Amino acid sequence: METFVALAHGMAVAVQPMNLLYALIGVFLGTAVGVLPGIGPALTVALLLPVTYKLDPGGSLIMFAGIYYGGMYGGSTTAILINTPGESASMATALEGNKMAKAGRGGPALATAAIGSFVAGTLATIGLAFLAPLLVDFAVKFGPEDYFALMCVAFVTVSATFGDSPIRGLTSLFIGLTLGLIGIDKLTGQARLAFGIPELLDGVEVTTLAVGLFAVGEALYVASRRHHAEEKIEPVRGSLWMTMEDWKRSWKAWLRGTMFGFPIGALPAGGAEIPTFLSYSTEKRLTKHPEEFGKGAIEGVAGPEAANNASAAGTLVPLLTLGLPTSATAAMMLAGFQQYGLNPGPLLFAERPDLVWGLIASLFIANVMLLVLNLPLVGLWVRLLAIPQPWLYAGILVFATMGTIAAKPSVVELSMLAGFGVLGFLMRRYDFPIAPVVVGLILGPIAESQLRRALAISLGDPLVLLQSPMSATLLGIALIALLAPFVLKGMNRFKASED
Amino acid sequence: MTDTPSSDLPQEPAARRVDPAGLVVAAVLAVLAVVLVLDARQLPATTMYGMGPEAMPIVVAVGLGLLAIGNLIDGLRGNLPPRESADFKPVLLILGGLALLIAIIGFGGGFILATSALFVTTSAAFGRRALLADLIIALVMTTLIYLAFDRLLTLSLPAGPLERLL
Numbered sequence: 001m002e003t004f005v006a007l008a009h010g011m012a013v014a015v016q017p018m019n020l021l022y023a024l025i026g027v028f029l030g031t032a033v034g035v036l037p038g039i040g041p042a043l044t045v046a047l048l049l050p051v052t053y054k055l056d057p058g059g060s061l062i063m064f065a066g067i068y069y070g071g072m073y074g075g076s077t078t079a080i081l082i083n084t085p086g087e088s089a090s091m092a093t094a095l096e097g098n099k100m101a102k103a104g105r106g107g108p109a110l111a112t113a114a115i116g117s118f119v120a121g122t123l124a125t126i127g128l129a130f131l132a133p134l135l136v137d138f139a140v141k142f143g144p145e146d147y148f149a150l151m152c153v154a155f156v157t158v159s160a161t162f163g164d165s166p167i168r169g170l171t172s173l174f175i176g177l178t179l180g181l182i183g184i185d186k187l188t189g190q191a192r193l194a195f196g197i198p199e200l201l202d203g204v205e206v207t208t209l210a211v212g213l214f215a216v217g218e219a220l221y222v223a224s225r226r227h228h229a230e231e232k233i234e235p236v237r238g239s240l241w242m243t244m245e246d247w248k249r250s251w252k253a254w255l256r257g258t259m260f261g262f263p264i265g266a267l268p269a270g271g272a273e274i275p276t277f278l279s280y281s282t283e284k285r286l287t288k289h290p291e292e293f294g295k296g297a298i299e300g301v302a303g304p305e306a307a308n309n310a311s312a313a314g315t316l317v318p319l320l321t322l323g324l325p326t327s328a329t330a331a332m333m334l335a336g337f338q339q340y341g342l343n344p345g346p347l348l349f350a351e352r353p354d355l356v357w358g359l360i361a362s363l364f365i366a367n368v369m370l371l372v373l374n375l376p377l378v379g380l381w382v383r384l385l386a387i388p389q390p391w392l393y394a395g396i397l398v399f400a401t402m403g404t405i406a407a408k409p410s411v412v413e414l415s416m417l418a419g420f421g422v423l424g425f426l427m428r429r430y431d432f433p434i435a436p437v438v439v440g441l442i443l444g445p446i447a448e449s450q451l452r453r454a455l456a457i458s459l460g461d462p463l464v465l466l467q468s469p470m471s472a473t474l475l476g477i478a479l480i481a482l483l484a485p486f487v488l489k490g491m492n493r494f495k496a497s498e499d
Numbered sequence: 500m501t502d503t504p505s506s507d508l509p510q511e512p513a514a515r516r517v518d519p520a521g522l523v524v525a526a527v528l529a530v531l532a533v534v535l536v537l538d539a540r541q542l543p544a545t546t547m548y549g550m551g552p553e554a555m556p557i558v559v560a561v562g563l564g565l566l567a568i569g570n571l572i573d574g575l576r577g578n579l580p581p582r583e584s585a586d587f588k589p590v591l592l593i594l595g596g597l598a599l600l601i602a603i604i605g606f607g608g609g610f611i612l613a614t615s616a617l618f619v620t621t622s623a624a625f626g627r628r629a630l631l632a633d634l635i636i637a638l639v640m641t642t643l644i645y646l647a648f649d650r651l652l653t654l655s656l657p658a659g660p661l662e663r664l665l
Binding site (some may be wrong): 051054164165167168170171174177178181185187188190192193216219220223224225226227388389390391393394395397398401402405406409411414415417418421422425429430431448451452455 | 520524528531534535538539542543550551552555556559562563566569570573579580582583584585586587589590592593594596597598600601604605610613614617618619621622623624625626627633636637640641644648652653654656657
């Protein structure tokens with residue numbers, strides 16, 4: 001009951017004309033950048049952060065959430081039409097979707113992706129609305145040692161457990177943690193790793209890091225391998241509408257995809273890759289048309305796309321209730337909250353219910369907007385893919401530097417942006433994951449202050465971490481999650497070998 | 500990972516190719532760990548209870564040290580994922596564009612000139628040869644961005660000679 005009342009209040013906030021406008025701008029931008037190869041939702045939020053700090057917090061957060069959802073819709077269009085998925089979560093969609101587009105069934109593929117995303121997004125947002133208050137009630141009792149333990153779980157799962165190599169994932173995480181140490185220590189006022197440079201005393205800006213790694217790094221990487229292959233856009237042929245048969249084959253896949261996506265997204269496990277591939281292999285096993293898989297089976301688009309969107313909503317559960325980001329985009333949204341001095345968590349639900357529930361309610365609206373934007377306007381988005389690559393990346397870099405120039409037009413800050421760009425390029429080239437760096441930078445200082453608070457309360461006794469049952473359990477989970485990939489190394493790990 | 504297990508001496512280092520990239524990563528991580536420790540040692544220990552500001556850098560430094568060893572092992576075994584050939588010329592061109600942008604901002608040349616320089620060099624790095632056309636496009640686009648920021652968002656971007664004409 002409580003949820004319905006809160007949601008109704010949230011809806012009243014979300015339908016205010018200004019907030020509707022912010023949501024519309026968000027989904028529009030999100031779809032556009034989702035479609036463009038090379039920029040994802042995390043980068044878009046990072047680019048917009050410096051521009052929006054003078055705007056109303058509620059409205060900007062609604063816009064960021066719209067970008068997040070929109071990016072998920074847009075990514076599927078790119079995956080289906082040019083077979084170069086913008087983010088790894090769209091890889092499963094590309095497997096079957098691009099085959100469908102080649103066979104002249106691009107319309108139904110786009111339709112089942114869009115409608116599936118809508119169904120999954122709506123169901124998962126309902127899940128978010130009901131799960132969040134329960135988790136908040138639970139999290140109110142958390143002490144600082146429990147938060148610290150929770151962040152250890154997030155560190156390990158984001159970097160080590162599900163990647164290709166735990167060593168490389170952890171390396172990325174520790175680079176982020178190192179960057180998080182730079183600047184004045186908040187508890188004692190001591191300067192760490194500043195080397196006498198005044199600009200470093202404020203610490204590394206999350207936006208500078210994210211824009212450098214994602215935008216500059218991506219541009220450098222694509223430029224370095226331009227000589228390899230040209231991308232080919234499949235024109236959308238045939239009707240956009242799904243036949244009765246398509247509907248029949250899609251709806252169960254949508255629901256199953258949602259069942260994979262939401263819980264896995266809600267766990268601090270990071271990333272939408274796992275649920276999308278679980279959904280793909282499930283659909284492949286259950287289908288009545290196994291001969292079509294690999295040649296363009298509609299279930300293979302419907303399921304993973306639903307899983308992808310449901311996990312995006314699931315990621316918002318730990319973000320809003322615990323302040324725990326488990327993906328790069330969620331980390332950027334956390335930076336968006338922090339820019340307004342807001343800390344997501346149980347307190348925010350109590351102090352600013354209008355803001356939190358307005359955000360959740362606006363997700364329903366964003367989903368409806370996205371369905372309308374994506375189905376009839378797909379031709380417009382496809383045209384975005386035709387922007388010549390030189391102008392596309394030149395434009396991306398102009399916008400990327402613009403954000404930093406607007407926030408801090410200093411030579412030091414811009415040099416850091418370029419340096420992070422080189423870092424992002426090298427990490428892509430040598431196959432280190434990027435998201436753990438961002439998560440490490442933003443979560444590292446929070447984890448440190450929680451640990452120090454816990455130890456100050458216990459008068460320096462480190463056993464406090466094991467005396468709280470919650471924190472002891474979570475630390476145990478973190479340890480298992482850290483060791484598991486090393487133990488399982490010899491065993492067959494889940495891989496995307498369905499080609 | 501690519502070796503065949505049928506060879507008589509699977510652990511023989513000659514069978515695996517040492518990957519220098521892995522060794523460089525290990526060295527960088529080790530240096531970073533040393534820097535962290537040296538920096539932490541110059542912090543005065545002032546905290547009475549619990550952790551002071553010097554504790555966390557030590558923890559991170561230990562982690563970096565362990566990861567340096569891990570990356571070293573991966574590098575010696577040649578366990579890194581395969582890489583495609585890369586063309587570094589466009590990368591240097593874009594970095595040159597970024598250096599130009601930083602210099603123009605640093606010397607007060609303003610937003611429009613700085614970002615236009617970056618636009619033209621990036622576009623050239625991606626294979627465009629129509630420098631003059633790109634320059635005109637860049638100047639028009641960045642002028643519009645400057646006006647939008649200045650008039651609509653009331654955020655100030657650095658002004659140079661061109662911006663003062665507007």
